[in-house]
Amino acid sequence: MLTDGLAPQTPLHRVSAGVKLVGLAFLSMLLLPVGDWRILAGALAMIVVVYAGCGRVAMARLALLRPLLPLLVIVGGVQAASSGWHAGAVVTLRLLAMLLLADLVSMTTTMSALMEALAPVLRLLRPLGVNPRKMALAVALFLRFVPVLLARWRAREEAWKARTCRRVPPRLLAAFVADILQLADRVAEALDARGFDRSADDRPASPP
Numbered sequence: 001m002l003t004d005g006l007a008p009q010t011p012l013h014r015v016s017a018g019v020k021l022v023g024l025a026f027l028s029m030l031l032l033p034v035g036d037w038r039i040l041a042g043a044l045a046m047i048v049v050v051y052a053g054c055g056r057v058a059m060a061r062l063a064l065l066r067p068l069l070p071l072l073v074i075v076g077g078v079q080a081a082s083s084g085w086h087a088g089a090v091v092t093l094r095l096l097a098m099l100l101l102a103d104l105v106s107m108t109t110t111m112s113a114l115m116e117a118l119a120p121v122l123r124l125l126r127p128l129g130v131n132p133r134k135m136a137l138a139v140a141l142f143l144r145f146v147p148v149l150l151a152r153w154r155a156r157e158e159a160w161k162a163r164t165c166r167r168v169p170p171r172l173l174a175a176f177v178a179d180i181l182q183l184a185d186r187v188a189e190a191l192d193a194r195g196f197d198r199s200a201d202d203r204p205a206s207p208p
């Protein structure tokens with residue numbers, strides 16, 4: 001689960017995790033004020049070109065985003081109903097572009113590199129009682145879990161469609177949520193078994 005990155009090495013793998021995270025934040029901020037769906041569509045096309053440059057394995061990852069399409073359609077539809085189709089298209093394209101950018105970072109960066117890049121920034125929150133190492137792990141786990149959960153949902157959806165032609169029932173979503181909770185428990189147990197709760201950041205300083 002924690003190594004659900006892109007196996008073939010690409011030029012993006014050689015870029016440091018810190019640079020990629022800063023780039024992700026910068027590009028996301030650039031996309032936020034854009035209100036023209038044509039510009040956003042062009043940006044999305046450029047992101048897909050980057051995926052294509054990473055090889056067929058990277059392009060295959062785009063299929064993992066299929067379960068999110070209904071949600072994007074709903075969000076875009078609500079926005080279109082209230083402010084017109086142009087606003088709906090803008091919101092949908094912007095969310096999809098940001099999602100693909102985040103996945104690019106996730107699939108070309110190891111967990112340890114993500115934690116090392118985030119830890120120095122999160123140390124600024126130490127006076128507020130935040131444990132930098134744990135917070136860095138939480139953010140890195142979130143980035144890693146997104147493709148994992150999408151893959152699990154897709155597997156359940158395809159298994160259901162292989163057995164019946166009916167649409168996905170609500171009970172399948174309930175089973176998926178239960179699966180997520182079990183996965184979270186296993187991850188927590190694995191971290192506890194490795195003594196993460198007793199990390200150096202939590203230990204009291206030894207007396208001089």
